[in-house]
Amino acid sequence: MANLNLTSENIKRISGVDARKCMRCGKCTASCPNFEDMEYHPHQFVYFIENGKLDKLLESKSVFKCLSCFACVERCPRQVEPAKLIEAVRLTVIRQQGANHLLPDEIPAAIDEEMPQQALVAAFRKFTK
Amino acid sequence: MQKIGVFICWCGSNIAATVDVKRVAEAALHEPGVVYSADYQYMCSESGQTLIKNAIKEKGLTGVVVCSCSPRMHEATFRKAAESCGLNPYMVEIANIREHVSWIHKDIEEATEKAVILMRAAVAKVNLNQSLTAGKSDVVKRALVIGGGIAGIQTAIDIADAGYEVDIVEKKPTIGGKMSQLDKTFPTLDCAACILTPKMVEAASHEKIRIISYSEVESVSGFVGNFTARIKKKPRYVNEALCTGCGICAEKCPSRKSKNEFNEGMDTRGAVYIPFAQAVPKLAVIDPTACIKFKTGKCGLCERNCTAKAIDFNQKEQIIEEKYGAIVVATGFNPIKLDGLEEYGYSQNADVITSLELERLMNAAGPTGGVLLRPSDRQHPHKIVFVQCVGSRGLRPCDKPYCSKICCMYTAKHSMLIREKYPDTEVYVFYIDVRTPGKNFDEFYRRAVEQYGVHYVKGQVGKIVNDGGKLIVHGSDLLMNEQVIIDADLVVLAAAIEPDPTAKSVATMLTASIDTNNFFTEAHPKLRPVESPTAGVFLSGVCQGPKDIPETVAQASAAAVKVVGLLSKDQLTCNPCVAGSNELLCNGCSSCEKVCPYGAISYITKEVRRGDFRRVAFVNEAVCQGCGACTVTCPSGAMDLKGFTNKQIMAEVDAICK
Numbered sequence: 001m002a003n004l005n006l007t008s009e010n011i012k013r014i015s016g017v018d019a020r021k022c023m024r025c026g027k028c029t030a031s032c033p034n035f036e037d038m039e040y041h042p043h044q045f046v047y048f049i050e051n052g053k054l055d056k057l058l059e060s061k062s063v064f065k066c067l068s069c070f071a072c073v074e075r076c077p078r079q080v081e082p083a084k085l086i087e088a089v090r091l092t093v094i095r096q097q098g099a100n101h102l103l104p105d106e107i108p109a110a111i112d113e114e115m116p117q118q119a120l121v122a123a124f125r126k127f128t129k
Numbered sequence: 130m131q132k133i134g135v136f137i138c139w140c141g142s143n144i145a146a147t148v149d150v151k152r153v154a155e156a157a158l159h160e161p162g163v164v165y166s167a168d169y170q171y172m173c174s175e176s177g178q179t180l181i182k183n184a185i186k187e188k189g190l191t192g193v194v195v196c197s198c199s200p201r202m203h204e205a206t207f208r209k210a211a212e213s214c215g216l217n218p219y220m221v222e223i224a225n226i227r228e229h230v231s232w233i234h235k236d237i238e239e240a241t242e243k244a245v246i247l248m249r250a251a252v253a254k255v256n257l258n259q260s261l262t263a264g265k266s267d268v269v270k271r272a273l274v275i276g277g278g279i280a281g282i283q284t285a286i287d288i289a290d291a292g293y294e295v296d297i298v299e300k301k302p303t304i305g306g307k308m309s310q311l312d313k314t315f316p317t318l319d320c321a322a323c324i325l326t327p328k329m330v331e332a333a334s335h336e337k338i339r340i341i342s343y344s345e346v347e348s349v350s351g352f353v354g355n356f357t358a359r360i361k362k363k364p365r366y367v368n369e370a371l372c373t374g375c376g377i378c379a380e381k382c383p384s385r386k387s388k389n390e391f392n393e394g395m396d397t398r399g400a401v402y403i404p405f406a407q408a409v410p411k412l413a414v415i416d417p418t419a420c421i422k423f424k425t426g427k428c429g430l431c432e433r434n435c436t437a438k439a440i441d442f443n444q445k446e447q448i449i450e451e452k453y454g455a456i457v458v459a460t461g462f463n464p465i466k467l468d469g470l471e472e473y474g475y476s477q478n479a480d481v482i483t484s485l486e487l488e489r490l491m492n493a494a495g496p497t498g499g500v501l502l503r504p505s506d507r508q509h510p511h512k513i514v515f516v517q518c519v520g521s522r523g524l525r526p527c528d529k530p531y532c533s534k535i536c537c538m539y540t541a542k543h544s545m546l547i548r549e550k551y552p553d554t555e556v557y558v559f560y561i562d563v564r565t566p567g568k569n570f571d572e573f574y575r576r577a578v579e580q581y582g583v584h585y586v587k588g589q590v591g592k593i594v595n596d597g598g599k600l601i602v603h604g605s606d607l608l609m610n611e612q613v614i615i616d617a618d619l620v621v622l623a624a625a626i627e628p629d630p631t632a633k634s635v636a637t638m639l640t641a642s643i644d645t646n647n648f649f650t651e652a653h654p655k656l657r658p659v660e661s662p663t664a665g666v667f668l669s670g671v672c673q674g675p676k677d678i679p680e681t682v683a684q685a686s687a688a689a690v691k692v693v694g695l696l697s698k699d700q701l702t703c704n705p706c707v708a709g710s711n712e713l714l715c716n717g718c719s720s721c722e723k724v725c726p727y728g729a730i731s732y733i734t735k736e737v738r739r740g741d742f743r744r745v746a747f748v749n750e751a752v753c754q755g756c757g758a759c760t761v762t763c764p765s766g767a768m769d770l771k772g773f774t775n776k777q778i779m780a781e782v783d784a785i786c787k
């Protein structure tokens with residue numbers, strides 16, 4: 001854990017997102033199709049990281065619940081790109097050994113026929129190679 | 130040899146804290162031509178100026194260098210002081226050691242060294258300065274106002290009241306602008322038409338005001354005090370002198386498919402129409418793109434019914450040419466197009482409307498006679514959602530980066546009026562920030578919340594989908610940390626406002642500058658807010674930046690005062706720092722003529738030496754603005770700018786590099 005540089009600064013660096021551009025309009029959260037399942041919502045990711053409160057996000061399952069649909073990125077008027085921030089947090093988590101949310105072997109059983117293709121593709125973003 | 134005095138200003142601690150002024154004064158004495166130097170706390174003060182004046186008189190100075198703030202600030206002050214004791218004002222030069230030195234450097238050593246260098250450059254220039262005498266030009270006592278909205282009307286009335294002739298050029302068939310479309314005005318809720326139409330009538334009946342409606346300024350030439358404008362008057366196909374504005378033609382017109390611009394396209398009008406009941410001038414106009422007579426050659430029903438015999442299908446475009454001393458830009462604004470903001474579904478859903486459309490739906494002269502009915506099925510909406518900052522404060526290509534300023538207040542107004550008139554209606558307002566800086570503004574907004582029970586939700590709307598007659602609004606409530614979903618009957622979008630599309634071409638025509646958002650740039654953002662940097666061009670209303678009606682009217686009157694100040698002069702002093710061509714060097718290549726943005730250069734054939742006739746450049750000094758474009762373009766070095774000659778500039782460079 002120690003050498004992973006788990007800081008908000010690092011998250012900003014790897015995501016390339018400037019959280020200070022956020023004007024707190026909440027359009028990202030308004031647009032989130034998976035709002036109900038997310039413990040922390042897109043605008044909270046932006047706000048927490050801006051204020052250096054990364055720990056709660058690292059512990060939350062929200063990073064895996066995010067569909068990576070990029071609706072928040074598309075609609076954000078300030079071009080903050082919250083999904084990229086969430087992805088950066090997720091990468092930080094899964095780069096820790098043994099921190100995979102799912103194992104590849106478990107995937108076939110989890111596949112739902114009704115699940116949109118996009119969700120499947122997005123799910124692959126959530127694993128280490 | 131010049132006898133130069135160098136004066137170093139401390140500007141309190143502004144300069145003296147970073148620049149060792151004593152050392153600059155000492156260094157000045159070693160410069161060629163310098164016979165005197167002094168430093169003082171505030172050189173621009175009365176006693177500072179006296180110090181300069183006394184030195185000029187006692188030491189017989191022929192040139193002065195003041196090391197102080199930017200020449201924009203006090204060059205005029207020091208030149209005036211010099212002139213008052215007989216020194217030609219153009220023998221005074223400023224070395225800017227505040228903005229260029231003390232304000233941007235921290236290290237005293239470095240700053241002092243740079244201050245000395247800038248002082249040395251200014252001294253080198255003054256050594257080559259020559260006395261210049263400003264010419265005079267006459268002022269045409271007539272003003273042109275471009276745009277006939279509330280800004281243009283107010284400016285015109287104020288100028289006319291001061292006794293000067295004014296022409297208002299309005300591109301639409303009537304004056305009145307956006308304000309004529311509004312129902313009520315915040316924060317007093319007085320009816321817009323009731324306060325605007327008397328002003329429109331006053332403008333129309335004022336003996337000093339001429340309204341040139343349905344016309345556009347095509348080109349402008351000349352300079353401050355002496356502009357010439359070509360105004361294109363579009364054909365109305367109605368004789369203005371004969372039309373009585375009775376409206377029979379509009380009633381009889383069988384073509385009824387044109388969207389009524391006055392009602393934001395929510396109902397239709399005939400091909401011949403009067404824009405609205407209180408239009409000024411109250412004259413009919415034929416829209417040739419809709420007129421059956423124009424399209425098929427048959428019809429002419431309006432012509433047969435017009436008792437005044439005013440219909441004239443053969444009317445042609447007219448050009449009016451007029452001279453003006455001053456020009457006021459009052460080109461106004463439009464709400465932005467919302468096609469790019471797909472998440473709100475404005476173009477898909479009839480019941481997602483803009484605030485300006487709501488104004489018309491609430492207005493007695495509107496498409497519903499003032500009864501609030503939603504456009505799709507003409508039913509009373511019971512749940513209404515307002516969305517703020519639609520297209521404002523965003524960085525996407527479809528957004529505007531600025532705050533449109535008026536939306537918070539008009540949304541509070543709309544929500545309050547709806548709750549007042551239809552108490553069974555639930556009203557939600559999604560806001561990011563509520564901005565109410567203005568007299569009685571915050572009280573007004575609080576009234577909407579506290580007295581009228583409007584639900585203000587802190588958050589933005591993410592998307593709006595149509596679900597069988599209901600509009601499902603997905604928004605966020607950031608204070609509750611919740612996603613809110615509202616099944617609304619009507620959604621009203623507070624669309625951002627942007628300058629009228631003509632702003633860009635008008636700016637080019639007037640060589641006035643506009644910013645990246647196409648708002649006109651003022652000469653100084655704080656101290657000269659109604660003047661354009663181009664002399665003789667003034668700004669009124671939203672063309673300069675978003676504003677509400679009281680601010681617009683205040684700025685309109687301010688612009689009028691500036692115009693009156695200009696027109697009250699019989700003659701203007703020209704800038705003597707203008708270009709001049711050395712005929713012996715000029716080879717007549719026309720390069721300078723091509724680059725001159727003011728059209729000040731022409732070519733004449735002149736006998737340069739006996740029997741040697743040559744084509745040489747001639748500068749009209751009254752038109753030249755001294756920009757220097759010609760001097761750098763001239764391949765033979767024949768063009769030179771008085772007060773900024775090539776020699777002077779090279780001397781400055783040499784002094785800096787020494």
